Amino acid sequence: MEKIGAKRTRLFIGLWTAFVVIVIYLPIICGALAGLSKGRYFAFPVRTFSFEWWQRTIGSFEIHTLVTNSLLIAFIVTIVSVVIAFFGALAFARYQWKGRRLYQKLLLLPIFFPQPVLGLALLLWFNALGITPSWQTAAIAHLVWIVPVVTLVIAIQVYSFDPVLEEAAADLGASRTFILREITLPILWPGIWSGALFAFLLSWGNFPLSLYTAGADSTVPKWLYSKMVAGYTPMVPALGTMSTLAAASLLLLGGLVVMLRRRRTA
Amino acid sequence: MADIALSSPGTITAPRRHFAIPAGLRCATPVIIFLLLGFVAPLVTVAAYAFATPRSFAVFRSFTLENFVTIFNPANSVWLSFAWSIFFASLTVLLLALVAYPIAYGLVRVFGKWSGLISVLFVFPLFVSENVRLYGWVLFFIKNGVLDGTLKLAGLVGGPDILFTPGIILFGMVYVYLPFMLFPMTLGLAMVPRDLVDAASDLGAGRMMIWREIELPLAMPGILIGMLLTFVLAAGAVAEAKVLGGQAIIMITHDIEIAFTYSQNWPLGSALAVLLMIIVSGLSLFVMSKLDLDRILGKR
Numbered sequence: 001m002e003k004i005g006a007k008r009t010r011l012f013i014g015l016w017t018a019f020v021v022i023v024i025y026l027p028i029i030c031g032a033l034a035g036l037s038k039g040r041y042f043a044f045p046v047r048t049f050s051f052e053w054w055q056r057t058i059g060s061f062e063i064h065t066l067v068t069n070s071l072l073i074a075f076i077v078t079i080v081s082v083v084i085a086f087f088g089a090l091a092f093a094r095y096q097w098k099g100r101r102l103y104q105k106l107l108l109l110p111i112f113f114p115q116p117v118l119g120l121a122l123l124l125w126f127n128a129l130g131i132t133p134s135w136q137t138a139a140i141a142h143l144v145w146i147v148p149v150v151t152l153v154i155a156i157q158v159y160s161f162d163p164v165l166e167e168a169a170a171d172l173g174a175s176r177t178f179i180l181r182e183i184t185l186p187i188l189w190p191g192i193w194s195g196a197l198f199a200f201l202l203s204w205g206n207f208p209l210s211l212y213t214a215g216a217d218s219t220v221p222k223w224l225y226s227k228m229v230a231g232y233t234p235m236v237p238a239l240g241t242m243s244t245l246a247a248a249s250l251l252l253l254g255g256l257v258v259m260l261r262r263r264r265t266a
Numbered sequence: 267m268a269d270i271a272l273s274s275p276g277t278i279t280a281p282r283r284h285f286a287i288p289a290g291l292r293c294a295t296p297v298i299i300f301l302l303l304g305f306v307a308p309l310v311t312v313a314a315y316a317f318a319t320p321r322s323f324a325v326f327r328s329f330t331l332e333n334f335v336t337i338f339n340p341a342n343s344v345w346l347s348f349a350w351s352i353f354f355a356s357l358t359v360l361l362l363a364l365v366a367y368p369i370a371y372g373l374v375r376v377f378g379k380w381s382g383l384i385s386v387l388f389v390f391p392l393f394v395s396e397n398v399r400l401y402g403w404v405l406f407f408i409k410n411g412v413l414d415g416t417l418k419l420a421g422l423v424g425g426p427d428i429l430f431t432p433g434i435i436l437f438g439m440v441y442v443y444l445p446f447m448l449f450p451m452t453l454g455l456a457m458v459p460r461d462l463v464d465a466a467s468d469l470g471a472g473r474m475m476i477w478r479e480i481e482l483p484l485a486m487p488g489i490l491i492g493m494l495l496t497f498v499l500a501a502g503a504v505a506e507a508k509v510l511g512g513q514a515i516i517m518i519t520h521d522i523e524i525a526f527t528y529s530q531n532w533p534l535g536s537a538l539a540v541l542l543m544i545i546v547s548g549l550s551l552f553v554m555s556k557l558d559l560d561r562i563l564g565k566r
Contacts, residue, residue, distance in 0.1 A: 005473065013372040020369060021387050024444070027402020028394065030412050034405050042405055044415030088297035090290075093564065097290030105554045107297065110305050112495060112550040114502015116519045117539050118308070120526055124315060124536070125308035128325065144304040147297060152563070159564030201393035207505065212523075221395035228401050228509060237405070240398035247393040251386070 035238030053234040070219045073139045077203040081150045082196050089154035110148050119212035133215025141213040142203045150195040157191025197254040201247050315536035333537035351518040355500035358439045359493050362447040370451040396442045400509040430512030438506035447492040454488015487557050494553045498546045
């Protein structure tokens with residue numbers, strides 16, 4: 001009896017998971033179809049497929065600016081957040097110090113905060129400081145949310161790191177920079193790498209923070225939203241699909257690097 | 267800096283320096299400074315605006331409770347958007363707990379070596395902005411869209427008209443926030459020791475009993491984080507109502523946005539934001555004070 005019950009549970013879990021995965025990717029597929037159909041208005045089943053809207057999207061000057069903005073923000077966010085979060089993660093998980101528990105909880109607050117409200121709050125703050133919102137302020141806004149996320153990602157790696165290794169090297173006379181370069185960084189490398197990937201991709205796809213803090217500048221998600229609300233063209237799903245594919249390729253590439261590197265060290 | 271060094275003598279961890287700051291605090295300093303400037307300061311600004319004269323920009327120069335009086339005046343319908351947001355956030359949390367639990371259980375116990383790949387499938391949507399994914403649903407449910415077209419092809423009447431209704435907003439929220447429930451829940455379930463479950467089973471405990479007495483209590487920290495996270499994010503949700511709901515319902519964040527943009531009443535918007543912040547931060551700090559993050563993230 002118990003055996004059959006367990007088997008049935010496993011089957012149910014497998015089927016349910018498969019169903020949810022399909023539901024998750026269904027709208028992404030719908031967008032891809034709309035971007036690849038010929039007419040100006042989407043109708044299913046698609047009569048004629050064409051790359052017309054893809055070509056127009058790729059050729060559009062406006063979209064080049066958007067993509068440049070989004071890429072620039074994502075690069076800056078990745079570099080800054082990984083540097084800050086690396087040390088933040090050491091403080092989170094490696095060292096025992098007085099304010100650590102409090103620090104751990106405060107660090108989580110920006111993650112446990114509705115992003116549209118955070119974006120509006122930052123808009124007020126920039127205004128109070130007399131800063132005109134632009135893509136630079138959007139990068140700062142992304143950092144407020146992404147630094148804590150990356151800190152958590154790296155911290156998980158730090159937990160599995162034995163501080164005795166660092167101490168042993170120090171006892172043998174290694175300098176601080178030598179220890180950092182030869183011991184700490186190589187061991188924490190997978191965490192840092194996934195933190196960087198997270199930072200880049202989360203910034204690339206972020207919409208609510210960019211909406212309020214980018215000012216007159218636009219990013220890919222912000223532009224898509226403005227066109228969804230008013231002035232739909234099939235360039236919207238086409239650009240959405242391209243952006244999704246770019247994120248997917250980066251994720252695959254990132255995973256591949258981890259696999260290759262692990263094989264080399266193994 | 268000198269104050270910090272004096273109040274916490276870290277001479278044991280770093281014997282070389284005389285008044286050394288503990289290494290942990292030194293590493294935490296960049297994050298702390300950044301979050302003070304980028305997170306705390308904006309929230310303080312919002313709080314200050316909440317007490318400024320309505321429809322003015324006289325922040326830090328005027329003090330009035332008028333904005334809060336406006337909100338709590340039942341003649342205004344602002345409380346309605348609060349109610350909708352809280353109600354929808356609660357429903358989202360409940361539905362997500364039901365949707366995510368079997369998947370989280372599968373990731374920990376059933377899928378084995380496939381878990382990694384399946385997790386990636388659930389993480390990836392986080393990197394596609396929510397408006398793109400929600401717009402995909404518009405294309406699915408719209409007239410002559412994927413659902414409608416498929417049903418007509420099958421010789422049926424066509425799809426139901428569910429776009430721009432409250433129900434579809436709830437669906438959109440459950441859809442967008444699934445990963446935020448799933449992964450904390452998975453971490454929580456991974457904390458349940460397998461031996462304990464086996465031991466209980468050997469001693470004759472039924473599956474219901476094992477679930478109620480062992481799995482659920484031990485996985486609770488992770489489940490709680492997931493519920494908290496999804497509630498907080500859903501309470502501030504706005505894209506779902508705008509893209510899928512066609513503004514059938516005005517969510518609280520939408521009201522805040524209107525105050526900040528169209529009606530140029532920053533003090534009122536700030537007062538609304540402060541109320542939302544109090545709910546959200548109060549709940550977060552309460553739940554987090556009950557959790558041991560080292561155990562959840564580290565030891566497995």
